[in-house]
Amino acid sequence: MKGNVRVESEAHHQLKSGEYWRDLPAFESVSAQEFETHLFQQRHTVTSVAQLREVLGKVVPESFYADLAAGIANAPMALRISPHLLSLIDWSAPESDPIRLQFLPLRSGQKADHPMLQLDSLGERKDSPVPGLTHRYADKALFLPVDSCPVYCRFCTRSYAVGADTEFVGEKLKLHASLQRWENAFAYIESHPELEDIVISGGDSFNLKADHIELIGMRLLGIPHIRRLRFATKGLSVLPQKILSDHRWTDSLTRVVEQARKLHKTAVVHTHFNSPNEIVDITRRAMNVLVERGITVRCQTVLQAGVNNSARAMQLLVKRLGHVNIQPYYVYFHDMVPGVEDLRTSLGEGLSIEKHVRGVTAGFHTPAFVVDTMGGGGKRDAHSHEHYDRETGIAVFTSPSVKPGQWFLYFDPLESLAPDIQARWEIATERRAMIDDALREAGAGSGDPVACAVR
Numbered sequence: 001m002k003g004n005v006r007v008e009s010e011a012h013h014q015l016k017s018g019e020y021w022r023d024l025p026a027f028e029s030v031s032a033q034e035f036e037t038h039l040f041q042q043r044h045t046v047t048s049v050a051q052l053r054e055v056l057g058k059v060v061p062e063s064f065y066a067d068l069a070a071g072i073a074n075a076p077m078a079l080r081i082s083p084h085l086l087s088l089i090d091w092s093a094p095e096s097d098p099i100r101l102q103f104l105p106l107r108s109g110q111k112a113d114h115p116m117l118q119l120d121s122l123g124e125r126k127d128s129p130v131p132g133l134t135h136r137y138a139d140k141a142l143f144l145p146v147d148s149c150p151v152y153c154r155f156c157t158r159s160y161a162v163g164a165d166t167e168f169v170g171e172k173l174k175l176h177a178s179l180q181r182w183e184n185a186f187a188y189i190e191s192h193p194e195l196e197d198i199v200i201s202g203g204d205s206f207n208l209k210a211d212h213i214e215l216i217g218m219r220l221l222g223i224p225h226i227r228r229l230r231f232a233t234k235g236l237s238v239l240p241q242k243i244l245s246d247h248r249w250t251d252s253l254t255r256v257v258e259q260a261r262k263l264h265k266t267a268v269v270h271t272h273f274n275s276p277n278e279i280v281d282i283t284r285r286a287m288n289v290l291v292e293r294g295i296t297v298r299c300q301t302v303l304q305a306g307v308n309n310s311a312r313a314m315q316l317l318v319k320r321l322g323h324v325n326i327q328p329y330y331v332y333f334h335d336m337v338p339g340v341e342d343l344r345t346s347l348g349e350g351l352s353i354e355k356h357v358r359g360v361t362a363g364f365h366t367p368a369f370v371v372d373t374m375g376g377g378g379k380r381d382a383h384s385h386e387h388y389d390r391e392t393g394i395a396v397f398t399s400p401s402v403k404p405g406q407w408f409l410y411f412d413p414l415e416s417l418a419p420d421i422q423a424r425w426e427i428a429t430e431r432r433a434m435i436d437d438a439l440r441e442a443g444a445g446s447g448d449p450v451a452c453a454v455r
């Protein structure tokens with residue numbers, strides 16, 4: 001990517017408003033008063049092709065539904081999408097729409113997986129001392145109190161556990177809300193004084209009941225060595241109506257944040273927006289409520305082909321997040337999970353986008369571009385690779401503070417490579433040779449452990 005790309009100075013202020021949902025046949029007579037409630041959104045969430053047909057009717061041709069049904073049969077995640085998100089899709093061109101791309105898999109767009117992809121590519125289950133708790137970094141743990149979300153993202157890293165079972169994955173790990181399971185996690189946290197920081201994720205914190213938000217938040221804040229809580233939710237993108245109309249839930253979250261403040265600790269929200277089109281006027285209104293209550297919100301984005309893999313889209317996303325008071329925190333390179341190869345980008349492409357994003361706004365509002373390494377090395381600054389071979393698409397990372405002495409690999413999508421290199425990836429011995437070369441160039445001695453299994 002060469003030259004200057006600069007998002008127009010006012011574009012990030014222009015947030016979609018009005019009653020745009022009325023363009024969809026099922027919602028044409030739905031008032032703002034009704035549409036802008038979490039109960040309407042939850043009751044009309046679409047979880048099957050038949051339900052989508054009821055919403056859209058003839059807005060899309062019959063071939064679209066057939067393509068979607070075939071895509072779902074070949075996807076790791078079940079279908080689940082809110083009326084809010086459905087209304088934000090440009091149905092005159094759904095094939096290229098950045099919101100459709102993230103949540104509705106079309107068979108015609110799916111690509112063959114890279115041979116090195118893995119379910120649970122981050123190795124979370126390996127670092128899980130009790131079910132639903134991952135303890136990888138010394139002072140931080142990931143707590144998964146629930147295994148459902150208000151939306152199911154095609155690209156979910158946790159497709160091994162999140163959402164309904166699918167043909168693609170088979171029977172998933174079950175992490176339903178359970179006080180007994182949570183107590184086991186709390187007991188582990190209490191017995192590890194090195195833990196200071198707990199991410200409450202899932203699944204999605206939006207799917208926890210108000211009472212459970214408070215129970216979990218207060219219980220964790222009561223542990224003396226816990227200093228920081230993060231409630232992780234994609235809800236602000238999927239269902240911002242909840243912040244405005246589910247007063248019990250928003251009040252519970254507020255009480256946890258206030259209690260943290262009283263104890264001189266912090267409790268914040270970490271959210272997830274990928275396309276600037278997900279940030280609309282009701283997002284701003286929901287964020288205004290959180291801002292007035294002093295609740296900090298940070299965003300973790302996933303870099304995705306067709307969604308945000310251009311300097312302009314990423315700049316606009318970063319600026320628009322800032323405009324509604326969400327701090328852009330991370331941009332993740334796409335995890336190496338199966339079934340979503342059409343969404344991955346190369347490391348080189350992401351590094352170029354990062355170059356165009358840095359400098360667009362203040363440094364503290366500029367996200368770090370990171371690779372969450374396969375096999376559990378944790379997040380690494382994408383620039384910190386020990387070696388990157390753009391020809392074979394292999395990057396090598398180390399993670400001395402998380403898994404000292406190990407080497408971690410990231411692979412560009414095959415489509416980004418020359419045809420002769422793609423052919424080499426088809427052959428197991430050639431794969432091994434290319435990876436060995438990359439490791440040698442990176443300085444790995446023979447026999448050094450490599451965290452990702454080479455097939």
Ligand code: SF4
Nearest residue numbers: 149152153156203234
């Ligand atoms: S909201 Fe998060 S946990 Fe839920 S499906 Fe999407 S990425 Fe996965």
